[in-house]
Amino acid sequence: MPRIIVCLKQAIDVSQLKADANGRLITAGVSRKISDFDKNALEEAVRLKEALDGEVVTVTASVEDAKTTIREALAMGGDKGYFINDEALQNSDTLAISFVLAEAIKKIGQFDLILCGEASIDGFSAQVGPRLAELLNIPVITYGRKICLEGSVLTVERILEDRYETVKASTPAIVTVTKEINEPRIPSLMAIMKASKKEIVTWRLTDLGVSPGKVGEAGSGIRILDVKAPKVERRRVLIEGETPNEIAEKLVKSLIQEGVVGR
Amino acid sequence: MKEYVSVWVYSENNNLMLELISCGRSLSDTLKIELTAVLIGDEAEGKADKLVKYGADKVFMINHPTLKESPDEICLATLTDLIATHKPEILLIGSTKNGKELASRIAARLETGCIQDCSYLTINGEGQLITKRVVYSGNAVVTATFSRSPHIATVPLRTFEKLEPTERKGNIMKLEAKAVKPRLDVVSVSKMEVTDVKVEEARIVICGGRGIDSKEDFKPLKELAQILEGQVSNTRPLAEDRKWFSGWVGLSGKKIKPTVYIGCGISGMIQHVAGMRDSKIVVAINKDPEAAIFEFADYMVVGDLYEIVPAIVKELKKALD
Ligand SMILES: Cc1cc2nc3c(=O)[nH]c(=O)nc-3n(C[C@H](O)[C@H](O)[C@H](O)COP(=O)(O)OP(=O)(O)OC[C@H]3O[C@@H](n4cnc5c(N)ncnc54)[C@H](O)[C@@H]3O)c2cc1C
Numbered sequence: 001m002p003r004i005i006v007c008l009k010q011a012i013d014v015s016q017l018k019a020d021a022n023g024r025l026i027t028a029g030v031s032r033k034i035s036d037f038d039k040n041a042l043e044e045a046v047r048l049k050e051a052l053d054g055e056v057v058t059v060t061a062s063v064e065d066a067k068t069t070i071r072e073a074l075a076m077g078g079d080k081g082y083f084i085n086d087e088a089l090q091n092s093d094t095l096a097i098s099f100v101l102a103e104a105i106k107k108i109g110q111f112d113l114i115l116c117g118e119a120s121i122d123g124f125s126a127q128v129g130p131r132l133a134e135l136l137n138i139p140v141i142t143y144g145r146k147i148c149l150e151g152s153v154l155t156v157e158r159i160l161e162d163r164y165e166t167v168k169a170s171t172p173a174i175v176t177v178t179k180e181i182n183e184p185r186i187p188s189l190m191a192i193m194k195a196s197k198k199e200i201v202t203w204r205l206t207d208l209g210v211s212p213g214k215v216g217e218a219g220s221g222i223r224i225l226d227v228k229a230p231k232v233e234r235r236r237v238l239i240e241g242e243t244p245n246e247i248a249e250k251l252v253k254s255l256i257q258e259g260v261v262g263r
Numbered sequence: 264m265k266e267y268v269s270v271w272v273y274s275e276n277n278n279l280m281l282e283l284i285s286c287g288r289s290l291s292d293t294l295k296i297e298l299t300a301v302l303i304g305d306e307a308e309g310k311a312d313k314l315v316k317y318g319a320d321k322v323f324m325i326n327h328p329t330l331k332e333s334p335d336e337i338c339l340a341t342l343t344d345l346i347a348t349h350k351p352e353i354l355l356i357g358s359t360k361n362g363k364e365l366a367s368r369i370a371a372r373l374e375t376g377c378i379q380d381c382s383y384l385t386i387n388g389e390g391q392l393i394t395k396r397v398v399y400s401g402n403a404v405v406t407a408t409f410s411r412s413p414h415i416a417t418v419p420l421r422t423f424e425k426l427e428p429t430e431r432k433g434n435i436m437k438l439e440a441k442a443v444k445p446r447l448d449v450v451s452v453s454k455m456e457v458t459d460v461k462v463e464e465a466r467i468v469i470c471g472g473r474g475i476d477s478k479e480d481f482k483p484l485k486e487l488a489q490i491l492e493g494q495v496s497n498t499r500p501l502a503e504d505r506k507w508f509s510g511w512v513g514l515s516g517k518k519i520k521p522t523v524y525i526g527c528g529i530s531g532m533i534q535h536v537a538g539m540r541d542s543k544i545v546v547a548i549n550k551d552p553e554a555a556i557f558e559f560a561d562y563m564v565v566g567d568l569y570e571i572v573p574a575i576v577k578e579l580k581k582a583l584d
C-alpha cells in the first residue's frame with residue numbers, strides 16, 4: 001500500500017501571456033493551471049495507487065489561491081491535497097520553494113514515492129525534484145518515462161539526450177517524470193463531484209515552523225532583474241507562385257542569394 | 264564590490280566542456296581571476312592538457328574509471344567537496360539532462376541559487392554575474408543575478424563557441440574521487456539512433472512535424488537534408504507519441520541554432536519555437552496560412568509539403584549541379 005506524494009505546481013498558463021508596450025511581460029491576472037508535467041506525475045501516481053492499492057496526496061506551494069487547481073487534481077484521483085499558502089512566498093526561487101516543500105513533506109509524514117514533473121511549464125528550471133532529494137536525503141531519478149514499483153524496489157526508465165537508462169533505487173525516492181510517461185485522464189463528472197468532498201489542508205509558513213528568512217528574497221539565491229518578451233525580428237517574406245515548382249525555384253534562388261546553400 | 268577568486272567549469276560532455284571554458288575564460292578575464300576546469304571520469308589523464316590549450320588555467324583531474332556518465336553520488340560528492348574547500352564564486356555546468364540534475368543538487372547541498380540553461384552570461388560594472396534565460400515556455404527572457412555564493416549556472420551546448428587552441432601553460436592537479444556509495448543502480452543502457460543526436464551541430468536542419476503522415480513520408484525531408492549536408496529532426500509529438508525519432512527540437516528537447524532551419528508541417532507552438540528561435544534563417548512550409556510558425560519565419564511558404572518539399576529537392580539538384 002504505497003503512499004505517493006505528488007508535487008503539484010500551480011503554473012501560469014503560458015499560452016495566455018502578453019507583454020506591455022515596453023515588452024515587459026504581464027503575469028498579473030493571467031489564468032493558472034496544473035503545470036503540464038505535474039499532470040503526468042499525478043496520473044502516474046494515481047495509476048500506481050490503483051494497481052497497488054495505495055494513497056496519493058498532492059502538495060502545492062503558492063502565493064496565490066490554488067484551491068481550484070488542487071481540486072482538479074483531486075478529481076483526477078488524488079486523495080488529499082496539501083496547500084502551503086503564504087504571502088511571504090512572494091519572490092521565492094527554487095532554493096526557497098524546495099525548502100518549504102521539504103518541510104511540508106516532513107510534516108505530511110511517511111511516504112514511499114515522491115513524483116514531480118521533469119520541469120515546470122513556467123519556470124522550467126528542473127530543480128525542485130533534485131533539490132528535494134537532497135533536502136530529504138533520498139535518491140532521485142530524473143527524466144523518468146516508465147516507472148515500476150515492486151515492494152521497496154523502484155525501477156525507472158530514464159530518457160537522456162542520446163540514450164535510455166534503466167535504473168533501480170530503493171524507496172523512499174523521488175522520480176521526475178516526462179510528458180510521455182502517460183496520457184493524463186480527464187476526470188468524469190462523478191469524479192469531479194466526489195472531489196468536492198475530499199480534504200484540502202491549508203498551511204501557513206508558521207504551521208511548518210518556517211522562518212521568514214528562509215523564503216522570499218531573503219531565502220532565495222537568485223534575484224530577478226527583468227522579464228521581457230523576446231524580440232522576434234523575422235523578415236516574413238512570402239514566397240508565392242502558381243505551382244509548387246515555381247515556389248521551390250524562388251525559394252532556392254533566395255537561399256542561394258543568402259549564401260547559405262551551395263558555396 | 265565583490266571579491267572573486269575563481270571561476271570553475273564542469274561538464275561530462277567533452278565538447279560542452281570546451282564551450283564552457285570559452286565562456287568561463289571571458290568571465291575570469293573580466294574579473295582578472297583564475298579559470299579552473301574540473302575533469303572527472305574515464306581517461307581523465309589524456310584530456311587535461313587539451314583543456315589548458317583551450318583556455319583553462321588550472322585543471323583538477325579526477326580519474327575515476329567506474330564513474331558512469333550519470334551524475335551519480337561520486338561525482339556529486341567530489342564536486343561539492345572541492346567547491347566547499349576551494350570556494351570558487353562561479354560554477355558553470357554543462358546543461359545536459361544529467362548536468363542540470365547535478366547543478367540542482369550541488370546548489371541544494373550548498374544552499375545557493377542555480378540558474379539553468381543560460382543563454383547569456385556577463386559581468387556587469389559592479390562585478391555581478393548577470394544571466395539571461397528563457398522562461399514561460401519561450402514567451403519571455405528573464406535577466407537575473409545571484410545573491411549567494413557560489414553562483415551556479417548551467418549552459419547548453421552551442422551557446423558559446425570554443426576558443427582556438429593555443430600552446431599555454433596550465434596547472435594540472437591530480438585528485439582522488441570521493442568514496443561514497445552510489446544510490447542508483449544502472450541496470451541497462453540503450454543507445455538511441457545516432458543520426459539525429461547531432462542535430463545541434465548541423466549547419467542546416469530540416470524539421471518535420473505532424474503535417475507528415477507517416478515515417479516513410481520523411482523521405483523527401485531526408486533527401487533535402489542530404490543535398491544540403493544537413494540533418495533531419497522533428498517535433499516532440501513525432502518523437503515521443505509516434506516514436507519515429509529519438510530526439511526533438513524545442514523547450515524540452517534540443518536547442519538548435521543552425522544557419523538554416525526548414526520547418527515542414529509544423530504549427531509553431533511556442534514550445535517548439537523555444538528550440539529553434541535562434542536559427543539564422545527560418546523557412547516555414549505549412550498549408551495553413553494562419554500557422555504560428557510563420558510569425559517566426561524569414562521565408563514563408565504556404566502550401567502542401569508533400570508537393571513543395573519534392574519540388575525544392577528537384578530545384579536544388581538543378582541549381583547545385
Ligand atoms: C510542457 C510541454 C513541453 C513541450 N515541449 C516541446 C518541445 O520541446 N518540442 C516540440 O516540438 N513540442 C513540444 N511540446 C508540444 C508542442 O506544444 C506542440 O504540441 C508540438 O510542437 C506540435 O507539433 P507539430 O507542429 O508537429 O504538430 P501540430 O501542432 O499538429 O501541427 C501540424 C501542422 O502541420 C500543418 N500541416 C498538415 N498537413 C500539412 C501538409 N500536407 N503540408 C503542410 N503543412 C501541413 C498543419 O497546418 C499544422 O500547422 C511541448 C508541450 C508541452 C505541453
Ligand SMILES: Nc1ncnc2c1ncn2[C@@H]1O[C@H](COP(=O)(O)O)[C@@H](O)[C@H]1O
Pocket residue numbers: 006007008009010035037038041059060061062094097101115116117118119120121123124125126127128129
Ligand atoms: N510551488 C510548487 N509547488 C509544488 N510543486 C512544485 C512547485 N514548484 C515546483 N514544483 C515541482 O517541481 C517540479 C519542477 O519544477 P521547476 O524546478 O520549477 O522546473 C514541478 O514539475 C513540480 O512537480
